[in-house]
Amino acid sequence: MDITSIIGLIVGFGGVILGYLEEAHFDFSMLKNLWNPAAFFIVFGGGFGATLLAFPLSEWKKLISTISMIFTQKEYNEIDIINELADLSEKARKDGLLSLEQDAQTNNNDLIRKGLALVVDGIETEVIKDILARETSLQEEIYESAAKICESMGGTWPAMGVCGTVMGMLNILRDLSDPLGLGPKIAAAFVATFYGISTANLLWLPFGNKIKVKAERETMINEIIIEGLLSIQAGENPRIIKEKLNLNLMEKLHGGKKKGEATAEEGVEA
Template sequence: MDITTIIGLILGLGGVVMGYLEEGHFDLSLLGGLWGPGPFLIVFVGGFGATLVGFPLSEFKKMLSTLSMLFTQKNYNEIDIINELADLSEKARKDGLLSLEQDAQTNKNDLIRKGLALVVDGIETEVIKDILARETELQGEIYESGAKIFEAMGGTWPAMGVCGTVMGMLSILKDLSDPLALGPKIAGAFIATMYGVAFANLLWLPFGNKIKVKAARETMINELIIEGLLSIQAGENPRIIKEKLNLNLMEKLNGKKEKEDAAIAEEGVEA
């Protein structure tokens, strides 16, 4: 389980609620003021409807398949994968590629299983590379679709919240006969904005970002796997394979850091 998602949700939602209660000296009866059926319908139903307009159903199916990424954590990392590939290479050099047949059925990593099966079957190097690269690309497209939908919801829901607030204010301005009732009515109108902004920034935008971060890491691991499997097929020395993959990992991580630094610098220039 990815504990950071759970902790983040608790801290984010808890902080908002506790801050709201603190303004009222922790009077729990104030929590009722956070509920409004009208704003709920406008923001939640309207927000989902607007998102449906922008994406085909097939993209939503892809998005649903990415939800598990938000709350689960892979039990392996880059170093584990490199060490495992080196061990498989050692086994193949000692007993031959056919000795990897059992690993092709039992390995916990889907891409390694598929790649080993292709290697054991004697498929050509370029064909294996194309198949595994396409597999990685297709998985990346699924993750990208999920992230895009969450990001779209992060932009649409606050707008629907503002729409709900404007509609509420229009209703209030039509009848100003009771000045004492204006305060509660105006407060109720702003519930829609609160829903839109809170859910966009506490859920949808962070969800989209987490999917992108995890997808980038998984793609990096898959690229190491593909390179390692091709090296195993070529009969390279296990020690050389391990060293090569470690160097490639460092290059990828350094390249990622350089991109992040460039993005930060660009934002600073724009500001």
């Protein structure tokens, strides 16, 4: 479980409610003022409706299949993956590539399992690279679509909140015969804006960003896996593979460039 997502929701909504109660001198009966059925239907119904209109069902299926990643944490990490690939390389150098056949069936990582199967079957390097790269690219597209839907709701729901407030104000302005009752009516109208802004900034936008961050990390791990598998097929030294993958990991984490790439760019600039 990704504890930061749980803590973030609790602290986020808890902070908003606590701040509201502090303004109300901790009169808990004031919480009922945050409930407005009309505002709820306008913001939640209108927000979902507008987003449904913007994206086809196929895109929503991608969101449903990835929404759980917001609250879950992958058990493996980059260092574990690199060590595992180095161990597989050592095994292959000692006993041959066919010795990896069992690992190709039992490994916990889907991409490693698929890649090892291709390596054991003797598939050409370029073909393996292309297949695994496409697999990674397809997964990236799924995550990107899911993040787009969340970001779209993050933009639509505040707008629906403003719409709900405007509709409430229109009803208020039609009848100004009770000046003393205007305050509560205006306050009720602004509940819609509260719904829209709070859900967008405490749910949808953070959800979209969390999906993006986790997708980037998974893509980085997949790139390391692909490079490691190709090195195993090429029969490279396990120690060299481990060192190379660790260096590549550091470059990816710190946004660095390989020395060769930097030198080439400097040559072009010169």
